[in-house]
Amino acid sequence: MAELVLGPVVGGVHAHGAKLWGRADEQTMMYAWIGREPDLSDAQYVGATLLSADTGFAGVVSLSDLQPDTRYHYTLTLDETPPHPQSGPYPSFRTAPEEGDDQPIAFAFGSCFLPRRPEDDAIFTALDQRRLEEDLRFWLLLGDQIYADAWDANGLGRVALTADDYRAIYRHNWSRPALRHLLAHLPAYMIWDDHEVDDDWHWTNLDRLTADIPWWDKAIRWWHRRPREERHLSRKRVRAALQAYWEHQVLHAPPLLHPPEGADIQRPQILMGDEGHFGYTFTYGNAAFFVLDTRFHRVKAPEQRRLLNPAQWRALENWLLAMRDRFPFKFIVSSISLLSDSWADLARDRWNGFPDERRRLLHLIAAHRVPGLFILTGDLHAGHAIRAEIRTEDGERLTLWEFCASPFAQKINGLARYLWRAHAPWPVRRLQRLFVVDRPHFGVVRLTSEPQPGVSFTVYDAQNQPLHQVWVPHPMGGTESLLAEPEP
Template identity: 25%
Template sequence: MLLLGPLLRYVDATSATIWVETAGPATVTVTAGERSASAPTFGAHGHHYALVEVTGLEPGTKTPYTVAVDGRGVWPSDDPELAPFPPSVIPTLEPGKPFRLAFGSCRVSVTHDEEGTAQFGVDALRAYALFMAGLTETTSDDDERWPDLVLFLGDQVYADETSDEMRAFIEQRRDPEQAPWYELKDFEEYAHLYSLAWCDPANRWLLSTLPSAMIFDDHDIRDDWNTSWTWKQRMDATDWWHDRVVGGLGSYWVYQHLGNLGAQERADDALWQQISSHDGPGELDVTAELDQLAARADAEPDSYRWSFARDVDDQARLVVIDSRAARVLTPERRSMLDDEELAWVDEHLLGDVDHLIIGTSLPFLLAPGLHHLESFSEAIAEGAWGRPGKWLGERARQAADLEHWAAFQQGFRDVAGMVLEVASGKRGRAPRTISFLSGDVHHSYVAEAWPRDGVVASRIVQAVCSPIRNPLPGVMQGFMSTVARRAAGAAGRVLSRSGRVPLEPLRWAVTEGPWYDNNLAVLELDPEGMRMWWTAGAVDGPPERPERPERPALRRVATVGPIG
């Protein structure tokens, strides 16, 4: 029996990996045309998973596929709610075809009924799924229907802000009046949360037919995750945090990270080596090893790398950077990236491609006013104004979530320096564009950057798409619109100078936005360079109800481009 999935994960021109969760130990077989592959499940915390790699596919094709568990067909599903959707396919990359990447972040797992829609709006991912399936009216060009990849940039699940369905599950297991209350406690609760996030028929179909890559952000674990040494010490002192972070990182490895990796990267992963080399008898249970990996990754950030990269022939290189778990937060040193992570980023930020795309859940370039406010908060929290300032800065950055790249100035400058070297041709042929793609901040915008000194050959762009479904409160919308103004940037720089923050190596400005819709963005590379657009769901008439066949439409929120 299939509990969750299939999810189509890493796909290139000739191969694809498909992830599933099953009800028990089994052999899972995926058949795509004349190609077929099987893999046994592995166990973790009483759950059963398989990752099946199908090879020998034809480039540039969309091949329908089926999934069988112990020889019994389970996909396509006989669920009547999935009946309107077309067959799931494996769309392999076509060398030379303009690459199209969808991206976004921050999606809560709540119902799509009248109450859920009134509180959280239309799910932009679900709306896009219905658009791809041809089940909704839209004014968009049909040629925009199929991205080559969707990149989820954090907060795929909310472990600390739980839905009614998740709370009901928690109540069945333990007393929510005791810590960690209605927040998630362990792997078992994470497994249920992922099921809620991915089981909606439209999104389940989309994830079965659109290749995906993912990186976590704070709510995948907890709000403000790894903000500072003080924050971490406070969490480590509780009697529940250890189980939470081990369950969160362990489930992330299974549900998200494993599918990010190509065959070579998986082969280099020590835990996957144990799984793939197991030859029975029975199912391999990796509960202890998974917990050990997660616990060590939390205690020693340089012991495991969550970042990943992939090339799309000679068009683009996608480098996805972990800006949460790789932080160094000791009293002696504060850094967004530990030495191992920084060296890996340095190794992968290179030229000799037309487009360099950098995915990081936290925007690298915030609105200048907000950037300077965060750099100022870090400076005084680290002692620029003495002991009173340290107390004030720490309180401010935890209360106001001032913990983006701007609040880790050394890491910001390190990466900015690498990007400027790429853009000036010091690391191979300069790309036409260098684009940071991000989420997290619950509003969307585009910024463009230039070197403070000299000239570069590449256009440097920050594009943010957030949220997919979790709108920003109105009062915060007004604040974000204010800090996006040039005057706020100038005022913020005066503030950061009072904290003795040196000038950044980049200058930048918000050129589009901000806007606050639930939306999903799409980036397309073309001969002219690059263009982007943001789309949102819309409901004609009353909000949806589960029994109604009517679906939301799709509308374009913004278009940017060409850039190049």
């Protein structure tokens, strides 16, 4: 008999809908039920989907016609039998407020989960406690949801090579009880980073015909006598990782801005000339989010380096213009840091490794005078809050903040505190890092409109204890923000 081995996961939540995701261990139908009662005594059947081998037995049921800002209980079953009330209470989610609703909201974010010990998922127990204490509305997982290349800790004992290998690692990570519980109870928005494929991977030409990883990864694997196929990144392996990423992280995401070819049949392709990418946008009350895909078109070649392709650049600029005066709070979600530099960054795998594109983004923000804009990021294995003062062409001052939360559970970058380089690329005139966090943690962002509009960022450790906090008043009616001060 088929069993649901991963899930449920709640994703793609908006004011009138959501997506419910699950993965079974063999081909079967998956049925979705929702209701307002915790025991689902009022359960309504709302849809079904076939979980087939083509998608690794993963699938999603899309919900529609829901009420905004409303809590629904739900369950997924692998037969048509309605849920039994005595098996409750069932997990729940809350739909988003209507666009423009200025009620206060709080959400969490973070990145980088490589479980090596049973206690490594304690961070998710702490995050779940935080969810219950202050009604967190959703969370953002900003990449490295798996570590396909960590042969000593990924559950495989080798570097992932095939789609089934990558699927097995998702099952290894996402089966952790605390994480599985949290994914069922707190709506998630996800984007990949490098380890969903391999460490610091990139294309070596604009046609995306060949891929590569850093020389030191190859040397380490050679030293450990890893097979040749684990020491080199083939296009076939990228496609395998891409398929598993699609099945586990994209199926339940909001609609993509420009889906790659093959997405309509659940088999995304890597084709020359195809401008498709995995970036998407969503809104939540009075906040707007642009979730960047910084991986699918990344090129490191002697003649050219590229982070975002033209289609995503167009979408990002249009979004900045459209959201500028429409939403008081705007977030660019990037799996890699925009504002952080290090004296010891050999890989240059973040925005600092693509200086022309970093200047382009900062110039767009300055040229369009976008107030109330924040960067959310992860990846660094050390959290931070960075304030950047940007000068527009007519001399006005604009403040841009970057909030970083990383890792959930992974090796800590203990040198981040000492090796930070306050490099201010044009048009940034001044950078200030307010704090650095060098232990496993997650971040919580709170948006308030009354009595004083603003944004707070708080970092919590694996015991749900606050470590650092900043408060940023919103620049109402202008382009200037204030220096962070203790949250009132």
